[in-house]
Amino acid sequence: MTRALSYEWHRVRSMRATWVTVWCAILGTAIFALAAGAIAGAMGDGDLVSSSELASFAVARASMAPLGVGLMSVVSVGGEYRHGTLLTTLLVTPRRSRVAAAYFAVNAVVAAVVAIVCAGLALTLSAMVFKGFSLGMLPLPSILGIIGVHVVYSVGWSVFGTSLALLLRSPSRALLVVIAWPLLVEPIVRSAATLTGGVVSDVAKFILPFSAGGTMQEISFTGARFLFAPADTSLSPALGGLIFTTELAILMGIAWIRFVRTSRAG
Amino acid sequence: MGESQAIAVDGLSKRFSSTFSVRDVGFCVARGSVTGFLGPNGAGKSSVIRLILGLERCSGRALLDGTSYVDLSNPARRVGVMLDRLPAHPRHSVVGHLRMIAAGIGVQNGRIDEVLGIVGLSDVASRKIRALSLGMAQRLAIATSILGDPKILILDEPANGLDPSGLIWFKSFLRGYVKEGGSVLASSHNLADVSVIADDLVVMSKGRVTAAASVVDFVEKFSHSYVQVRTDEPDRLALLLQSRGGRVVTRHRNRVHFDGLSAYEVAKLALEWGILIYELQDFAGSLEDAYFAFAEVPRDDVTFRSLTLSVTAKRRAVA
Numbered sequence: 056m057t058r059a060l061s062y063e064w065h066r067v068r069s070m071r072a073t074w075v076t077v078w079c080a081i082l083g084t085a086i087f088a089l090a091a092g093a094i095a096g097a098m099g100d101g102d103l104v105s106s107s108e109l110a111s112f113a114v115a116r117a118s119m120a121p122l123g124v125g126l127m128s129v130v131s132v133g134g135e136y137r138h139g140t141l142l143t144t145l146l147v148t149p150r151r152s153r154v155a156a157a158y159f160a161v162n163a164v165v166a167a168v169v170a171i172v173c174a175g176l177a178l179t180l181s182a183m184v185f186k187g188f189s190l191g192m193l194p195l196p197s198i199l200g201i202i203g204v205h206v207v208y209s210v211g212w213s214v215f216g217t218s219l220a221l222l223l224r225s226p227s228r229a230l231l232v233v234i235a236w237p238l239l240v241e242p243i244v245r246s247a248a249t250l251t252g253g254v255v256s257d258v259a260k261f262i263l264p265f266s267a268g269g270t271m272q273e274i275s276f277t278g279a280r281f282l283f284a285p286a287d288t289s290l291s292p293a294l295g296g297l298i299f300t301t302e303l304a305i306l307m308g309i310a311w312i313r314f315v316r317t318s319r320a321g
Numbered sequence: 322m323g324e325s326q327a328i329a330v331d332g333l334s335k336r337f338s339s340t341f342s343v344r345d346v347g348f349c350v351a352r353g354s355v356t357g358f359l360g361p362n363g364a365g366k367s368s369v370i371r372l373i374l375g376l377e378r379c380s381g382r383a384l385l386d387g388t389s390y391v392d393l394s395n396p397a398r399r400v401g402v403m404l405d406r407l408p409a410h411p412r413h414s415v416v417g418h419l420r421m422i423a424a425g426i427g428v429q430n431g432r433i434d435e436v437l438g439i440v441g442l443s444d445v446a447s448r449k450i451r452a453l454s455l456g457m458a459q460r461l462a463i464a465t466s467i468l469g470d471p472k473i474l475i476l477d478e479p480a481n482g483l484d485p486s487g488l489i490w491f492k493s494f495l496r497g498y499v500k501e502g503g504s505v506l507a508s509s510h511n512l513a514d515v516s517v518i519a520d521d522l523v524v525m526s527k528g529r530v531t532a533a534a535s536v537v538d539f540v541e542k543f544s545h546s547y548v549q550v551r552t553d554e555p556d557r558l559a560l561l562l563q564s565r566g567g568r569v570v571t572r573h574r575n576r577v578h579f580d581g582l583s584a585y586e587v588a589k590l591a592l593e594w595g596i597l598i599y600e601l602q603d604f605a606g607s608l609e610d611a612y613f614a615f616a617e618v619p620r621d622d623v624t625f626r627s628l629t630l631s632v633t634a635k636r637r638a639v640a
Contacts, residue, residue, distance in 0.1 A: 064424075065425070134410065145375075146402050149374070150391060
């Protein structure tokens with residue numbers, strides 16, 4: 056397994072697309088962090104918005120790590136099918152379960168690192184823009200909690216991207232789904248469900264993974280919510296996180312089984 | 322599987338939708354030998370190689386050093402593989418591609434310089450793979466296959482795209498590899514090359530093995546040896562030789578091809594009868610002749626299997 060991980064790490068590191076997506080995520084985060092700080096300043100009263108909510112808001116809304124690592128995972132694994140390099144991978148590591156494990160593990164590690172970098176950048180830059188807020192106002196456990204949840208959310212995106220690449224075996228189709236599902240399909244479905252109201256709205260909250268995952272990041276340690284939607288209209292962060300991780304774990308299981316049982320090498 | 326067999330394939334079958342692409346394929350590769358894997362396009366050679374390597378699911382079994390490829394611990398250190406195309410990222414450099422594989426199979430980077438030197442790619446180590454010529458890509462594929470210093474090589478059309486000097490290099494490389502105890506299964510379309518390199522051969526047609534034998538046995542069995550004679554009296558010579566068991570194969574003006582008699586016998590009889598002959602030559606059959614003679618007849622199953630395969634290694638050792 057160590058050799059499979061080593062091979063996959065070298066492979067991911069040697070791809071230009073990996074670095075392009077990671078640097079785009081970091082650059083995008085810098086731009087959005089400045090914007091998020093400005094928006095928070097415009098929306099909330101500096102005295103009423105808690106530091107923890109502001110910090111959560113900056114990370115949740117500004118960090119481009121989730122999208123970046125989702126795309127990177129698709130390009131990394133999908134490239135195996137596109138360029139036929141899956142054959143080389145399977146000749147080095149013939150056990151498909153180990154190859155799948157290496158894909159998910161290496162992409163998850165990269166996702167975690169990128170999430171930490173982007174969260175740190177988002178916090179730092181938004182603090183520079185939002186007057187009256189500094190990172191020193193937040194206790195360390197709160198900062199670690201916010202970053203930890205963001206890491207989980209980003210790893211979820213990487214699992215989503217990796218699973219889609221394995222299921223669809225086409226980077227272009229997988230890229231389309233990775234972008235369209237969380238950013239287009241889910242918001243439309245959620246809005247439609249909200250307009251319908253009642254049970255449909257409640258069911259939508261529990262079914263849509265990225266909507267649930269989004270609420271996971273809406274942590275306000277004081278309980279007061281000014282920047283995020285009111286607590287009674289959305290899931291609790293804990294329940295959102297549970298739904299998000301469970302649904303992605305199921306998707307990962309399906310992709311894993313399909314990849315391990317498939318008869319073709321690409 | 323005997324100790325003398327590096328590769329043993331038994332009953333490999335693969336079905337695509339309702340038809341078999343490979344059916345009940347079985348053969349073995351003797352240790353310390355080169356086995357040529359022959360057959361027309363679409364015969365199933367590449368499919369069989371992929372099945373041997375566990376790249377596709379199938380029925381039957383293929384053992385390499387007594388173990389299936391999937392069950393080998395660090396297989397690239399035991400079996401070197403070259404597929405019909407180089408599965409590499411086009412933007413990777415030559416050395417980057419090899420470094421990635423070296424990391425996966427636990428080989429030191431020093432070995433990369435060594436294999437690049439062996440295949441003659443040291444000068445283009447930093448070149449992108451997409452910028453390589455077909456011959457260079459083939460050499461890189463060979464470098465990749467020997468990176469783990471394996472004792473078995475499975476090569477799919479290794480000579481494709483190699484220029485004449487590349488071919489000469491490749492033949493000498495294979496000779497050296499086998500001399501050091503390596504075993505090779507190599508598919509090829511080039512019968513002349515196979516006849517020079519291979520000890521044994523496996524012939525496939527329509528997804529089945531139709532012959533598995535030593536090259537010598539196969540050529541002896543299916544090629545046609547004859548004696549070419551040029552004389553001023555072809556009619557008289559033909560009549561006389563026929564009376565002594567000879568048979569006219571072809572005749573064109575004063576040139577006659579006989580079989581059934583050796584060149585020595587023809588010369589002796591011509592002298593006896595006072596017939597002037599001014600050319601006398603023995604033509605031994607080539608692998609190409611034998612292959613096409615064999616392929617002329619439609620065959621659905623193994624029709625020729627000699628028992629000398631397993632002794633090839635011993636024969637080579639004695640030589």
